[in-house]
Amino acid sequence: xxxxxxxxxxxxxxxxxxxxxxxxxxxxxxxxxxxxxxxxxxxxxxxxxxxxxxxxxxxxxxxxxxxxxxxxxxxxxxxxxxxxxxxxxxxxxxxxxxxxxxxxxxxxxxxxxxxxxxxxxxxxxxxxxxxxxxxxxxxxxxxxxxxxxxxxxxxxxxxxxxxxxxxxxxxxxxxxxxxxxxxxxxxxxxxxxxxxxxxxxxxxxxxxxxxxxxxxxxxxxxxxxxxxxxxxxxxxxxxxxxxxxxxxxxxxxxxxxxxxxxxx
Numbered sequence: 001x002x003x004x005x006x007x008x009x010x011x012x013x014x015x016x017x018x019x020x021x022x023x024x025x026x027x028x029x030x031x032x033x034x035x036x037x038x039x040x041x042x043x044x045x046x047x048x049x050x051x052x053x054x055x056x057x058x059x060x061x062x063x064x065x066x067x068x069x070x071x072x073x074x075x076x077x078x079x080x081x082x083x084x085x086x087x088x089x090x091x092x093x094x095x096x097x098x099x100x101x102x103x104x105x106x107x108x109x110x111x112x113x114x115x116x117x118x119x120x121x122x123x124x125x126x127x128x129x130x131x132x133x134x135x136x137x138x139x140x141x142x143x144x145x146x147x148x149x150x151x152x153x154x155x156x157x158x159x160x161x162x163x164x165x166x167x168x169x170x171x172x173x174x175x176x177x178x179x180x181x182x183x184x185x186x187x188x189x190x191x192x193x194x195x196x197x198x199x200x201x202x203x204x205x206x207x208x209x210x211x212x213x214x215x216x217x218x219x220x221x222x223x224x225x226x227x228x229x230x231x232x233x234x235x236x237x238x239x240x241x242x243x244x245x246x247x248x249x250x251x252x253x254x255x256x257x258x259x260x261x262x263x264x
Contacts, residue, residue, distance in 0.1 A: 002099050003044045011036025024098040032091045039072040041065075041097055047179065049100035052124075054116055056094040057086040059148075061115045062105060063124045064178045070124040072116060075138070082138045082147075082161035105262060111181055112258040117143040125178030132168045134252075140164030142173050145253050152192045152221030152254040162191045162252040165241075172239040175258065183260030184230040191252035192221025198248040204240040208233040219244065221254065232263050 006027040008017045016037070019027035039054050046068045053060035054072045063070070074088055114126045119141065121127050126146060134140035144161040154160040165171035190199050199219050206212045209231055217224055236258065243251045 027095040049105040053096040134164030180263035185259035187257035189255035
């Protein structure tokens, strides 16, 4: 049995609500969130898989908790433009954590999706980061590329959040899985707010095993799926993105999906 706790803390670290249990825990928090509040999850087990829901409107994610804990700062103001207006709103919130069953995390699945990712996350995976995000705005943050939202026909607000590169030709996005996984499929969703947007004709993926592969893309916001040779990797990096000759300087990524399973 695994002991799990969910806490809501205020800016000073005072506990506003807590729930504890074994293997599965629910916490109903009956108050509006205030700026500075944070959600703290402790599982007391390292290197294991958990279903985590920090808000009922955000949904849940199958996460690998490398150090057994996860902190989620409740976003306010400009930091929540990339989220649905329903998320963290109102005065009743359902938080949930459950230890994943082996048949769930050992299945062939999208290993990149994490609705709970955020900038300061370093202990829960998958985690997306980048060397540039347009104007530092949440609506153009790397984490948007793994949130499971594939709406690509606009930009600048939910549900059209994306990874924006601020016109940087050396932009790179890194997707860290936190442990060794086996993958053999990648799906790209380019942002397609044409003619405002441009698009990438080619992108390169560098893998942690030292290999690289180039992918030729099309001018569309629909899924572009590629089956590739299976690799065991810890992370991958999207780089060397070549935009088309169209006049717009604004290519962007709506979503990246990486399919595979836990490494043997």
